[in-house]
Amino acid sequence: MNTFGHIFFANLLLVFGAPSIVSPTTLMATSIAAVITDLDHLAHLRTALKTRRFKSETRTRWHELPGLLLAMIASVAFMFFSEPLGRAILIGFVSHYFLDLLTRPTRPFYPLSEKVVFLGLAPRNLKKLTAYDAVITALFGVILIAGLHGQGILSI
Amino acid sequence: MGRAFSAFRMIQKPVLTQFPILQRVDADMISGLSLVFSPVAYLLLSERAIFASIIMVFLVLLLDALDGIVARAKGQTSKDGWMVDVSVDRVSEAIICLALSRVFIVLTIINMGLALLSCHYKKHAIIPLRQATLVILVVYFVLQSHPVFFYLEQFLFCW
Numbered sequence: 001m002n003t004f005g006h007i008f009f010a011n012l013l014l015v016f017g018a019p020s021i022v023s024p025t026t027l028m029a030t031s032i033a034a035v036i037t038d039l040d041h042l043a044h045l046r047t048a049l050k051t052r053r054f055k056s057e058t059r060t061r062w063h064e065l066p067g068l069l070l071a072m073i074a075s076v077a078f079m080f081f082s083e084p085l086g087r088a089i090l091i092g093f094v095s096h097y098f099l100d101l102l103t104r105p106t107r108p109f110y111p112l113s114e115k116v117v118f119l120g121l122a123p124r125n126l127k128k129l130t131a132y133d134a135v136i137t138a139l140f141g142v143i144l145i146a147g148l149h150g151q152g153i154l155s156i
Numbered sequence: 157m158g159r160a161f162s163a164f165r166m167i168q169k170p171v172l173t174q175f176p177i178l179q180r181v182d183a184d185m186i187s188g189l190s191l192v193f194s195p196v197a198y199l200l201l202s203e204r205a206i207f208a209s210i211i212m213v214f215l216v217l218l219l220d221a222l223d224g225i226v227a228r229a230k231g232q233t234s235k236d237g238w239m240v241d242v243s244v245d246r247v248s249e250a251i252i253c254l255a256l257s258r259v260f261i262v263l264t265i266i267n268m269g270l271a272l273l274s275c276h277y278k279k280h281a282i283i284p285l286r287q288a289t290l291v292i293l294v295v296y297f298v299l300q301s302h303p304v305f306f307y308l309e310q311f312l313f314c315w
Contacts, residue, residue: 072265094254098195109239117184119185121192
């Protein structure tokens with residue numbers, strides 16, 4: 001999923017799932033946690049610009065289940081310092097892996113296994129995938145704005 | 157135990173003849189559907205809609221079981237299928253545990269570690285966490301007027 005899709009979906013889970021901890025700080029923390037996993041793509045940016053997509057080979061171990069395991073441990077450790085912030089970070093990380101596993105080919109057990117997993121719930125064709133991503137991202141964005149408006153954080 | 161297992165295998169083939177739609181559906185896609193329902197279960201748990209969350213977690217588990225049944229009935233069982241199943245299960249668990257107490261988050265972490273070890277040592281060892289959550293939710297729902305309810309609430313939802 002694209003960066004905005006990750007940010008919107010993570011914040012959706014925060015706003016609708018944990019409304020008691022929603023604040024500008026937790027929204028920011030969730031957004032950062034939702035995209036920080038994608039930093040490993042940067043090393044492959046030049047290739048991605050040519051092929052117009054990040055292939056599953058561009059995902060390091062920190063972008064798969066071992067990374068999620070580490071992210072969850074870090075989030076729980078953070079909860080001892082600040083429960084809302086730890087929860088917000090956890091939501092950001094988990095939502096990222098969720099969306100990627102659902103819509104992209106991934107290698108969940110990398111480096112233990114190179115097996116690529118694709119659940120078939122998103123198109124593989126680049127044009128169709130771009131349209132699919134755009135629609136889903138717009139949908140997440142609209143629902144998020146409505147949710148933030150409902151919480152009184154954003155006034156339209 | 158062996159007889160029960162072979163009886164279970166015998167009902168797998170008729171599943172495909174009874175529900176012809178399953179012949180056209182890929183087992184991985186059913187796993188994906190079970191994953192799609194996990195955030196719904198998380199949102200319902202967050203809202204303390206216990207009955208609805210019981211139904212949703214049950215649906216997630218049902219779809220999770222169905223993908224295995226379909227894969228076996230179609231003869232598509234492989235180590236690759238196991239990886240799809242386990243990775244979907246772990247992420248689904250991680251999403252559902254977001255609404256629950258730290259105990260469940262820690263158990264999810266342990267389960268994820270066990271999944272990685274299972275892949276490394278080629279031996280399946282997992283805590284049936286979602287199944288346990290479902291049982292606890294049913295008990296929680298049934299005992300709403302019982303004094304033990306307070307402790308269950310603390311165990312399940314206290315942050």
